């Protein structure tokens with residue numbers, strides 16, 4: 384069997400020559416919005432007689448390709464593929480090192496350059512390489528199947544701090560030159576860089592947070608549980624293998640909740656809710672230090688082995704820290720969101736084992752790999768017992784550390800090491816239906832929640848005529864408010880919604896989860912069209928936030944009616960300039976299809 388999985392999203396041929404180490408030396412030019420530099424690759428010959436190394440590129444200007452001594456090497460850029468970009472094929476002439484001088488192009492999709500107006504005061508640059516955008520800022524073998532250590536020299540305007548998914552400085556350098564080392568092997572999608580007016584605050588002996596000065600103290604308060612989360616994670620599935628675990632709070636246009644860049648998770652500022660109610664995202668990104676970053680999906684079709692395991696692990700950390708009742712609420716909300724997405728997907732996109740060949744992997748399902756994957760593991764846990772599954776997972780993360788995993792190999796392990804010893808066959812758990820079938824099979828576990836039962840009773844009372852002010856909502860968690868807003872029917876009387884908004888101020892909500900649930904309800908019930916302040920709240924939300932999934936949730940509700948679609952297009956026309964390219968493309972794709 385070949386050492387590296389065939390990846391439909393990369394031109395690289397690592398079964399001939401694989402990159403074994405990268406040294407990056409780049410200069411960050413904010414005025415030209417360009418990185419220029421040199422990538423030096425040490426090569427490993429997987430096939431002894433191989434002489435060609437193939438890299439992925441996207442809109443890169445290749446200026447020179449040489450060996451370590453500076454002798455030019457023959458190379459050719461392939462035709463531009465609209466999904467994969469251009470291959471860079473280099474005749475190594477037997478060299479073990481190749482050096483590529485390059486600059487990024489105008490369509491460097493991994494890079495977002497922010498002006499001071501889009502931050503709390505200074506220019507900012509950050510990268511987002513997952514899934515296949517690393518090739519737009521570094522020539523690389525851009526497949527999760529290939530991993531190697533890297534180090535880097537990064538030159539930035541003096542006064543700004545640069546950080547990477549690596550060992551990081553905590554102080555600014557006088558000359559704007561920073562050196563980085565990532566000694567553990569990582570795939571290209573986990574190479575990350577950010578440059579900005581950043582300060583550091585420690586959270587624990589091996590954790591801390593970087594953010595712009597205006598938010599760094601709020602961030603340190605919000606993420607105070609990071610060290611206890613690390614301890615809980617280690618109790619569950621073994622030692623943290625990456626040295627430090629720091630967080631970087633990005634400006635609002637960051638398109639994700641978090642990105643698990645090793646040693647330095649990138650997070651959205653929407654987590655700074657002021658009440659620590661959204662820190663499950665930190666548990667999620669931390670869990671990636673095992674699932675995803677340590678044991679990595681071989682291709683993007685296997686992403687459930689990364690995200691599904693991470694949601695499972697995340698909720699196990701939550702359970703350790705905050706208890707089973709709290710976690711049951713998160714699991715219920717996850718299932719609700721999954722069901723809402725399933726209703727919108729083509730059937731093939733609802734399998735755990737995806738088929739993303741000839742597509743942008745970003746166009747795949749958002750939640751299926753996460754929530755259906757996590758449900759699958761919860762189901763296995765119910766059948767074989769938590770102790771047995773935990774023992775397997777702890778061993779799995781250790782045995783396959785710094786390696787990639789595909790669906791077929793994982794299922795074979797699951798059968799021989801978990802199911803068969805427990806006397807369980809494929810059919811007993813509907814294994815085929817879960818992995819190679821649509822939707823959620825009937826043996827999915829349920830998550831009873833007293834907290835949600837209380838909400839359901841209040842929702843009934845509200846619809847039966849009880850005034851919002853008379854509802855029993857004392858001490859509700861944000862998750863309960865989200866549940867209330869989701870269970871209210873689309874034909875809920877507008878007078879009831881007006882009473883709710885007056886009483887609880889949903890249109891002014893800061894918590895992004897509660898705000899999204901409210902706007903979705905106001906739009907699907909068409910209440911928004913009779914309430915100017917709610918319409919303003921919709922426009923304000925879509926202008927202020929940059930988290931792709933939440934933007935698309937609100938836009939999707941708008942796009943469901945002709946009037947809403949017009950409004951969506953009108954808002955998008957002005958708000959899109961502030962979005963990250965990934966978020967902008969996702970919303971545009973959705974509005975075009977509407």
Ligand SMILES: [Zn+2]
Pocket residue numbers: 643667671690693
């Ligand atoms: Zn994740």
